[in-house]
Amino acid sequence: MIQVLISGLFLGGVYALLAVGLSLAFGIMGVLNLAHGSLAVLAAILYNKSLVFFPFTPWVFCILALPIFLAFGCLLHMVIVAPFRNLSLSDGVVASLVASLGIALILEDIFVWWQGWEPISTYIPFPTFSLLNLKIPGLRAVLLGMATLTIGLSALFLKKTDLGRSMRALAQDKDAASLYGIHPGFTSMSALGLAVILAGIAGIFYSSLYPLGPRQGLDLTLKALFIVVAGGMGNLRGPAVAGLALGFIESFASFFFTYTSTDTIVYTLLVAYLVFKRSGRH
Amino acid sequence: MKRWQIYFSIVILCTLMISAAMFNEGYAGIFVFSLIINGIMAVSYDIPGRALGIISLGHAVYFGIGAYLFGLGISKGLSFFPSLFLTVMISFILAMLVTLLLAGLNHGYYSLATLGVLIIFQKITETLEGVTGGSSGLYIPEVLSKQDCSLLAALLLLATAACHLYFSRSRWGLYAKETKASEAGAEAIGIPTRKVKTLCLMTAAIPACMAGALHLARTSYVSPSSGFSLALSITALLASRISPLKGLPGPLLGVLIITAAEEVIWTKFEGFNHAWFGMILLGAALYQGLSSEKI
Numbered sequence: 259m260i261q262v263l264i265s266g267l268f269l270g271g272v273y274a275l276l277a278v279g280l281s282l283a284f285g286i287m288g289v290l291n292l293a294h295g296s297l298a299v300l301a302a303i304l305y306n307k308s309l310v311f312f313p314f315t316p317w318v319f320c321i322l323a324l325p326i327f328l329a330f331g332c333l334l335h336m337v338i339v340a341p342f343r344n345l346s347l348s349d350g351v352v353a354s355l356v357a358s359l360g361i362a363l364i365l366e367d368i369f370v371w372w373q374g375w376e377p378i379s380t381y382i383p384f385p386t387f388s389l390l391n392l393k394i395p396g397l398r399a400v401l402l403g404m405a406t407l408t409i410g411l412s413a414l415f416l417k418k419t420d421l422g423r424s425m426r427a428l429a430q431d432k433d434a435a436s437l438y439g440i441h442p443g444f445t446s447m448s449a450l451g452l453a454v455i456l457a458g459i460a461g462i463f464y465s466s467l468y469p470l471g472p473r474q475g476l477d478l479t480l481k482a483l484f485i486v487v488a489g490g491m492g493n494l495r496g497p498a499v500a501g502l503a504l505g506f507i508e509s510f511a512s513f514f515f516t517y518t519s520t521d522t523i524v525y526t527l528l529v530a531y532l533v534f535k536r537s538g539r540h
Numbered sequence: 541m542k543r544w545q546i547y548f549s550i551v552i553l554c555t556l557m558i559s560a561a562m563f564n565e566g567y568a569g570i571f572v573f574s575l576i577i578n579g580i581m582a583v584s585y586d587i588p589g590r591a592l593g594i595i596s597l598g599h600a601v602y603f604g605i606g607a608y609l610f611g612l613g614i615s616k617g618l619s620f621f622p623s624l625f626l627t628v629m630i631s632f633i634l635a636m637l638v639t640l641l642l643a644g645l646n647h648g649y650y651s652l653a654t655l656g657v658l659i660i661f662q663k664i665t666e667t668l669e670g671v672t673g674g675s676s677g678l679y680i681p682e683v684l685s686k687q688d689c690s691l692l693a694a695l696l697l698l699a700t701a702a703c704h705l706y707f708s709r710s711r712w713g714l715y716a717k718e719t720k721a722s723e724a725g726a727e728a729i730g731i732p733t734r735k736v737k738t739l740c741l742m743t744a745a746i747p748a749c750m751a752g753a754l755h756l757a758r759t760s761y762v763s764p765s766s767g768f769s770l771a772l773s774i775t776a777l778l779a780s781r782i783s784p785l786k787g788l789p790g791p792l793l794g795v796l797i798i799t800a801a802e803e804v805i806w807t808k809f810e811g812f813n814h815a816w817f818g819m820i821l822l823g824a825a826l827y828q829g830l831s832s833e834k835i
Contacts, residue, residue: 290652341826352595355651357825359597359774363818371811476770480659483652522663529656532649533641 260392262513263506268398270505271405272464276478277485277497278409279456284486286429286449287339289354293361295478297330297454298461299369302378302470305462309380316380316466317404320459327458331451337361339446362476369472377469380462401463408459412452413494425449484528504528545789552792553698560694564687573686573758575799576693577751581772582779582791582798583700584747587707588740589780590790591716598654599776601638601661602745604767605631606752608665608672611762614680620757623683627753628746635745636738643737655770662768677763680756689758696754700747704788707743716740774817775802782824 276298283289304326305319314322338357342350384397416422424445427435432442464470464478485504489496507527511520556579559572585599609630613623642653665672672678684692707713715736718726726733756762779794798820805816 337822337826352651353825356595356777357822360818360820360822360825363814363821365818367812367815367818477659480652480655484656487649487652516667519663519667522660522667525656525660525663529653529660532653532656533645 262509264392264394266506266509267502268395268402268467268505269508270502271402272460272467272501273481273485273504274498274501275405275408275456275463276460276482277489277501278412278494279453279460280479280482281486281489281494281497282412282425282456283450283453286425287354287446288351289339289450290351290358290483291334291338291450291453292355292358292476292479292483293334293338293365294358294453294457294482295480296362296365296369296475297327297334297457298464298478299378299470299472299475300330300365301327301458301461302380302465303369303373303472305465306373306378306380313382315382316401316462320404320462323458324455327455328451330458331454332447334358334361334454335447335450339450340443343442362479366473366475369475373472375472377471377474378465379469380465382466398467401466405459405463408456409494409498412456415452416494421445421448481524481528484525484532488528488531545785545787548785549701549788549792552789552796553701556697557691557694560690561687564685564690569686569690571799571803573690573693573755574802575795576690576697577755578775578779578799579697579792579795580693580700580747580751581776582795583697583704583788584744584751585776586780586788586791587704587744588716588737589744589777590786591708591713591720592737592740593720595651595777596654597651597770597773597777598656598658599744599748600767600769600772601654601658602631602635602748603752603755603772604658604661604665604762604764604769605634606749607756607762607767608678608752609749610753611678611680611756612671614683615678620683624750624753628750631749632742632746635742635749639738639741639745643734643741654773658768658770658773662764665764665768672764675764677761677766678756680760682760684757686758689754693751693754693758696747696750701788701792703743703747704791707740708787712736712739771814771817774821775799778817778820778824782820 276294280291280294283291283294301323304323305314305316308314308319338354338361342353342357345353382397384395384400386393386395388394416426424435424440425448427438427440428442428445428449436442461470481504485500486497488503489498489500504524508520508524511523515523556572556576560576563569563572581599581603585596588594589596606627609627610623613626618626638657642650642657645653666675668674715726715731718729718731719733719736723733752767775798779798780791781794782797783790783794785793801816801820805813809816
């Protein structure tokens with residue numbers, strides 16, 4: 259049972275990382291980015307391809323690939339945020355949702371063409387250690403630590419840097435932020451860049467722990483979106499906690515029920531939460 | 541709606557009716573049947589989609605429910621019409637439950653929840669292997685000739701179009717427009733917004749359920765991924781949105797464009813059909829964003 263709990267903790271850490279990026283994008287720009295999970299898969303594929311030439315560890319690759327993820331974020335901003343800035347908030351959300359779904363579908367086919375149907379697995383051998391008679395897989399523990407560190411650094415970035423403060427100001431009131439000299443275009447582009455970096459890191463970590471299918475991006479996005487809804491839009495702590503909760507739920511569901519029923523249970527809980535949570539209602 | 545738009549709709553509907561009677565076998569038969577089924581999905585989607593301005597990513601959930609309920613009825617030994625009747629009755633209750641649960645959600649959340657519900661039903665049908673056949677799907681024997689299936693589907697399209705026309709001209713249609721403009725404002729002048737939304741969504745759900753049943757009757761096979769298909773939901777969404785025409789001609793013209801595009805994509809760009817769908821979605825969203833026309 260404790261082992262299931264630990265497994266849930268590791269999975270939850272990756273979900274939290276994924277959800278935090280999405281929460282940032284929604285909180286600051288009002289964008290429900292359905293391509294978020296596909297970007298995670300893209301990062302996993304890039305890492306997998308790079309392993310053929312250089313045997314990087316996941317965390318080294320994450321640092322090296324930061325500019326690539328940032329560039330993807332900027333490109334994405336031009337397609338799913340910038341064209342909709344003249345629309346009202348609710349219309350903008352729907353338009354960005356449709357556009358990002360389009361991007362997700364395009365990416366999925368590109369992944370299958372590029373990578374094939376084989377799931378991406380970037381597992382690297384790492385020693386397992388024992389703690390209080392419990393077997394702790396070293397790689398998972400390191401990745402959980404890295405995920406926690408990434409979320410912590412993101413929170414610090416938002417609180418302590420000028421750009422982070424600008425992002426928070428934009429999330430609160432776009433017009434007032436503009437009056438104070440904050441450039442909404444540049445700030446929201448940077449925010450989406452940060453969100454894509456977090457998605458990329460999550461994708462690399464996920465593929466190091468579990469096989470990741472080329473068409474699994476939308477599935478990951480949906481889980482992340484529900485985590486964001488459950489944890490609250492635009493903050494980091496809520497989605498991080500909700501992500502951990504989802505990891506535990508998935509771990510326990512696959513332990514007590516069949517593997518195929520896990521998704522049914524998880525999605526039912528998530529939709530039920532969405533329906534009964536007040537923030538989703540008018 | 542202008543007079544020429546009514547004539548235009550009548551011409552498309554009549555052409556589809558005649559085509560359903562003429563083409564039953566081979567590629568032409570399948571294409572005409574796909575056009576009619578997509579037409580039912582798009583016109584039914586357009587009722588709440590246009591009137592309330594909401595985006596559903598899970599309209600195919602009703603299609604899947606209809607197909608599976610009908611299939612289960614047939615496999616339990618019922619004949620076509622009792623099974624269809626039972627499908628409509630149970631679908632009505634299920635659709636009512638789904639609608640009541642989701643009708644109160646905001647636009648973005650509603651889209652998200654509909655997608656979640658679609659996946660839930662897909663996973664449930666995959667899990668209940670003993671009842672639904674699991675991921676390998678459900679097969680039924682032929683219960684009706686292909687021509688009868690096509691004609692019934694064409695009649696259903698006609699009925700759905702009539703519902704669309706009636707709804708847009710009724711007081712409920714006006715209530716829906718007011719609700720779309722401002723929900724708080726509509727409530728302030730005494731419009732029961734929740735009831736309007738539920739009625740709108742239910743009117744869309746029932747034809748989609750029946751389309752699922754008729755599709756299964758013609759093809760004899762349904763699987764979780766083909767019944768509760770995201771691609772079908774997107775087809776309905778796109779057909780409803782892509783056409784510049786408003787009212788009933790909008791989804792009818794949209795369905796002609798999308799189904800033709802689908803056929804070209806499937807035959808010429810095998811393996812990239814999702815990507816083409818994605819490009820059309822992206823193009824439609826960008827067009828609306830760049831022209832600053834509210835969705």
